[in-house]
Ligand SMILES: O=C(O)[C@@H](O)C(=O)COP(=O)(O)O
């Protein structure tokens with residue numbers, strides 16, 4: 296896809312995520328990798344009303360070369376791209392159910408959500424929790440590096456999910472599946488549930504070549 300098509304795709308994804316209530320107000324941010332840098336959503340932009348011409352274009356050194364000032368999480372996106380060579384796009388959301396889970400006490404920091412459905416295992420697999428940092432804190436980049444080497448999706452404590460994919464469709468679909476599973480998890484609290492067992496997860500890993 297050329298740059299102009301990628302710009303349109305970011306705006307379309309932003310519109311869809313906003314309309315689905317997954318990025319309320321001016322929350323959330325999106326980026327895609329280019330051959331020589333990145334395109335990111337500008338800081339304080341509403342994902343539902345992005346202008347392709349005003350997206351932030353950063354060069355390979357992370358310097359702004361055109362467009363509005365980038366999301367305050369640009370360093371976080373960059374750290375994730377650096378750790379995940381195959382990532383072509385990243386989506387960060389404040390989707391309500393995932394954000395709710397990110398505020399819960401007693402989560403398993405290695406994996407915040409149970410494997411309730413096969414599709415969740417296929418799109419996310421495991422979801423580690425990153426300790427709380429204020430939005431835009433550069434220390435967050437270092438906090439996620441080690442985790443991002445092993446996981447394409449993570450949950451920022453008291454904040455929301457960050458999901459990388461090979462392209463923007465993949466990142467968006469995974470982020471949507473994460474949100475749906477967080478919703479199921481909350482709906483099923485205090486209800487006896489049967490998550491997938493180890494053998495069922497192994498079968499999915501083999502059938503779909505999952506690296507989780
Ligand atoms: O939570 C935050 O402040 C950011 O992570 C966010 O979602 C929106 O910030 P900008 O992308 O800088 O608008």
Ligand SMILES: [Zn+2]
Nearest residue numbers: 323430454455
């Ligand atoms: Zn945020």
